[in-house]
Amino acid sequence: MAGIDSDSVTIEVYFPPTVQIKFEENRTERQLNCVATGIPDLYIFKQWEHWSEYSDLIRYLPDSGSGNLNLQIIEGETDRYQDRGIYICKASNNVSLNGGDSFIPGEFFLNPKSTPYFVTSNNKTQYGVLGQTTNITVDFVSFPEIKNISVIFDGIIHSIENYTLEIMKVMDTVYNKTVFVNGSRLMMTVEVNTERDFKAYTFKLCNQIGSDNLTISLHSASCPETPEIIQIMPEKTQVIVQWIPKFHGGFQQSFHIQYRRRDVQYWNTKHVQDHTMNIYSIDGLTPGTEYLIRIYSSNRKGNSSFSDKKPFRTDATNEHGNLGFILLIVPFVIAVAVLYWQYKKGKFFF
Structure with a gap:
């Protein structure tokens, strides 16, 4: 109001x-x-x-x-x-x-578009085994997706037929930090039939932006192949054995010679550390006795198979030893004779 x-x-x-x-x-x-x-x-x-x-x-x-x-x-x-x-x-x-x-x-x-690239975690040296199938693996990132994959070896560009492609997280170094990123893994199957298959394979990836390539060296990583005995030269108390080295398996190899009397089961072993040698002398044998000998090689991956056992028999007499003595003494006698002849001619002065 x-x-x-x-x-x-x-x-x-x-x-x-x-x-x-x-x-x-x-x-x-x-x-x-x-x-x-x-x-x-x-x-x-x-x-x-x-x-x-x-x-x-x-x-x-x-x-x-x-x-x-x-x-x-x-x-x-x-x-x-x-x-x-x-x-x-x-x-x-x-x-x-x-x-x-x-x-x-x-x-x-x-998620910018760019050329494909291979991540830093790729192993540029990979290994296979002679006579077996192996896979060469490369990890990469590509946005947009890959349009073409090829591989170059022996100077020739090849299209890849035997391969798998899987989307997965891969490890990469980004701004000096190791992290997982979204990428892909390419696996190419290689039939390693000969030593020549151990070589460099260059992978080339292309998308609509550009291309990138990465070279992988395929090395052998296997036990060595079995060496082959080619000559056995028995004497009275020793034997000289010669062999042919086979493929080393990708690593330095050493050789191991085993021998035993035919009537004994235990093998004696001589280790040849010098991988460049392919001939070796074994001493201390019993004259006029039958022996068996074999050889194998080894590297960091393991041992080869044994070669075939080869039989031999040492000499019962010292024919080879006498021959060796003659071969040593005859040049000495000849040298003394020459010196005496020069002395008599007045052409040699002491």
Whole structure:
């Protein structure tokens, strides 16, 4: 009845920001912009984080204070594939809910298109076994997907027929950090039939952006092949054995000669450490006795099979020994005779 009065109250509600990342790209750089929306609209930004797809932290990147991140060109890295991954920015307006962290994260997955590349974890030296099937394995990353795969060996480009391709996580070094990334594994089957199959194989991968290549050297990693005895020369108390070395299996090999009397089961062994030797003398044998002899070789992977057992019989007489004595003494006698003749002629002075 007396009248009406009114007043107004302004209530300002604070709430933490929502954070999004906007991406821009040009020929010189990639730019990530951290866009925060909240009240109040005054924001603090933390340093950026760069993660792999498999939650491996790659690096921290400084923020300019404005929430913007520029990824500059790295000298020598024309495709900038190392920039690939998840980028996280965190912004705060000093408002938190229920006393929690006031910094709110935003994420962006950067997956730039580039030429394919082989990851750093590839083993450029791989091994096979002579006479067996082996697989040469290479890991790579390619976005977009591979359009063509070829392999070069013996100076000729070959299309690959016997291979498998599997998408999987592979290990790589990104900005000097070893992490897992999303990639692929290529396995090519090789029939190792001869020693000539142990050689260099260059893999070439192509997508719609470009190509890359990697050379793998296939080495042997097997036990050596069995050497072959080609000659046995028995004397009265010794025997000289000669053999032909076979394929070494990819490593330095040594030879082992075993011998025994025919009426004894125990084998005596002589080790020939010098891998360049293929002839050896065994002493201390019994004259006029039958023996068996065999040989095998070894390397760091193991031993070859034994060669066939070869029989021989030592001499009952010392014919070879006498012959050796004659071969030694005759040149001495001749030398003495020549010196005496020169002395008599006056052509030699002491």
